[in-house]
Amino acid sequence: MVGRVRGAEDVPVARAAVTLISLxxxxxxxxxxxxxxSYRLDAPGVGSYVLIASADGYRPQASTVVVGGAPLSYDILLSGTSGLLGTVRSADTKEPVGGALVVAADVRGEVIDTGVSAADGTFGFTxxxxxxxxxxxxxxxxRPLALPVEVVTHGVTRTEIELASGSRLQGVVTAAxxxxNDARVTLVDAAGNVVATATTGxxxxxxxxxxxxxxxTIMATGYPPRADHLTLGSGADGHDIELSHPGE
Incomplete structure (x- = not known):
């Protein structure tokens, strides 16, 4: 069995390990x-085998090959790997954000790698x-953020990520x-769209x-419903709701 190990643009890959294993x-x-x-391997006889190729800077590849009576020529194409470095910052203050979870996924949505930003906001995938x-x-x-990044063929891709501060709203619904318990709280934006709902414990x-x-506008039901108007800023806000029957 003979062949060549190639990378992107038909570039030959030297010192790639090519291993033949049985099924x-x-x-x-x-x-x-x-x-x-180029490489050369001797198969023990006619049959099906698995050919594995690996090299520094490339993703390993496994292929099933069928060896017949005649010499087999089989070329191997390896996909190169690239690095990605980035920094996570606050969109408001431009300060680095440490402890951010960064997940990299391919175009099919499969998770490739995960990492956590350091205290200076930096993260990397190799x-x-x-x-x-x-x-x-x-x-x-x-607020969570998802963005596409084009990883270059050779070298390291760099990206800057800015996260917007997310407002939080919490409170307690009371009656008498x-x-x-089991009151339904609905949050509606200025355009009349329901943003979120919650049920109290x-x-x-x-x-x-x-x-x-x-x-x-926040609305609570469980007793006769009540709606309050409020304005949220950056960070956490509190808003308790007291429900009652008319005359209570």
């Missing part, structure tokens, strides 16, 4: 590709396939001076996170 997983032969990418990836970034006190508490700042 049961037993190693049958191993070779290193030459400077021109083994990505060139092409478009999606970065999903979450951090406490900030006591926490109201035994302590009467409700909470909403990752909200845009601005004007909202």
């Amino acid at each position: 049961g997983g037993r190693q049958l032969g191993r070779a290193m590709s030459r400077p021109d990418g 083994a990505l396939v060139p092409g478009q990836v999606t970065l999903a970034v979450t951090a406490a006190g900030y 001076g006591r926490p109201l 035994e302590d009467g508490a409700y909470g909403f996170t990752d909200l845009d700042g601005g004007e909202y």
Whole structure:
């Protein structure tokens, strides 16, 4: 069995490890590709085998090959890996955001790698396939963000990510001076769209996170409904709701 190991744009890959194994997983032969990418392996006989190729800076590849009576020529194409470095910052203060979770996914939505930003906001991935990836970034006190990034074929891609502060709203729904269980709380934006809903627990508490700042209407039902108008800023706000029957 002979062939060549190639990378992007038909560039030969030297010193790639090419291993032949049986379908049961037993190693049958191993070779290193030459400077021109060529390799040679001897198969023990006619049959089906698995050919594995790996090299520094490339993603490993496994292929099933069928060896017949005539010599087999089989070329191997390896996909290179690239690096991605970035910094997560606050969109408001431009200060670095540490502890942000960064998830890299391919175009099919499969998670490729995950990382957490350091105290200076930096993060990095060292083994990505060139092409478009999606970065999903979450951090406490900030709104989640997803953005596409084009990873270059060679070298390191750099990106800057800015997270917007997320407003939070929490409170307690009471009736007759006591926490109201199973009350439904609905948050509506200025355009009349329902943003979120919540149901209180035994302590009467409700909470909403990752909200845009601005004007909202909050409604609670469980007793005769009540609607209050409020304006949210950046950070956390509190708003308790007292429900009652008419005349109470």
